[in-house]
Amino acid sequence: MAEPDVVLLQFPYSHYNEKARWALDYKGIRHRRVDYLPGPHMPQIKRLTGQTQTPVLRLDGNVIHGSARIIDEIERRCPEPALYPEDPPLRSRALEIARHFDDEVGPMVRRALFSVLLDEPDYLCWMFSSKRSLPVRFLYRASFPLARGMMGKSMGITDRASIEEAFEATRRGLAFVAENVRPSGYLVGDRFTVADLTAAALLAPLVHLSHPDMARPTPMPAAVEEFLAQWAAHPSVGWVKEQYRRHRRTHAPANSGQLKAGDGL
DSSP states (O other): OOOOEEEEEOOTTOHHHHHHHHHHHHHTTOEEEEEOOOTHHHHHHHHHHSSSSSSSSETTTTEEEEEEHEEEHHHHHHOSSSSSSSSSHHHHHHHHHHHHHIIIIHHHHHHHHHHHHHHHHHHHHHHHTTTTTTTHHHHHHHHHHHHHHHHHHHOOOOOOHHHHHHHHHHHHHHHHHHHHHHHSSSSSTOOOOOOHHHHHHHHHHGGGGTTTOOOOOOSOOOOOOOOOHOOOOOOOOHHHHHHHHOOOOOOOEEEEEEEESOOOO
């Protein structure tokens, strides 16, 4: 029987996209990845899904958008190794924690990070376009001043109070992990679950990581280095690194591996 055609439409470095990448790699599901440029991606993704967010998974002709829906579908199709606990109360708790990070923590971590990145346009544009042709990189950087306000507004970066709110929520997310991790080293029961994957992926923007899917380009601007340094001593940052060390496999591409969504804006 032929392998199913599995294609992940994504942004590199994005933590919600990382959730989907991690789940696919954890399950050993061979897949292709198509990288989009944030901003120019919107018309293409909207035509495909009716909304504008990534990740999007194409699976045997079906289109699934959103990291939680993607994980739910691949867990149903490929139940081992399991991300959902078999025990009903543990499963309920794992999904509750995943939803908490999806809804409450992840958006605020993104807002906190981009409150710094939006003031480093050369670096931000390089992160997302470094694998593109020189003309595309040039056009993407040149168009950034027009996109900056829209990006900030979409993330809720409206004033100093909104940024402070994001940093405070990020601190609460780190504290949640520190307060709830069990003697096993996991958030639910005694094994790795969707709760750990979601929390680690959505806190990953706060952490220096060596995994190729989340290792940022270097050199980093001083402001980005300072952003990471302020969290470095937190025990939950060590926990994120440990989850990556134990459970984050590298990508096994199918067919032609990494692709780009066109080569234009």
